[in-house]
Amino acid sequence: MSRFDEFLRRVEAEAQAEGPEAVAELAAFRDHYRLARELARRRQALSWTQVHLAQVSGVPQSEISRIERGRANPTLMTVSRLSRALGVQLCVRESGQPQSRA
Numbered sequence: 001m002s003r004f005d006e007f008l009r010r011v012e013a014e015a016q017a018e019g020p021e022a023v024a025e026l027a028a029f030r031d032h033y034r035l036a037r038e039l040a041r042r043r044q045a046l047s048w049t050q051v052h053l054a055q056v057s058g059v060p061q062s063e064i065s066r067i068e069r070g071r072a073n074p075t076l077m078t079v080s081r082l083s084r085a086l087g088v089q090l091c092v093r094e095s096g097q098p099q100s101r102a
Contacts, residue, residue: 033070035079040068042086057085 015022043053043064050068054061059081066072067082074082083090 032073036068036070038088039079039082039086042088043068046086053082053085057081059085 012026015026043050048056050061050064053059053064057064059078063072063074063078064082067074067078080090
């Protein structure tokens, strides 16, 4: 097990100990970084630069860079524009774990 894997296990354990809100926040961070990683992978699979994606999508290259690094919180409109330009479809899937709010 790598140091990073150990770190993630500690973070998950801390979130579990703190309660449902911390677990939900951790899940949101995972989703955020997963989206950034998938957009970057698709762009790279197409052999596109960030500049080219910016030209095709109309999203500024600086914003694409921040999204791919996980430093931005893009709007649904921005993600939609990037997805269309990259030829991928956004979808909402059942996670198997419903979230209830009290």
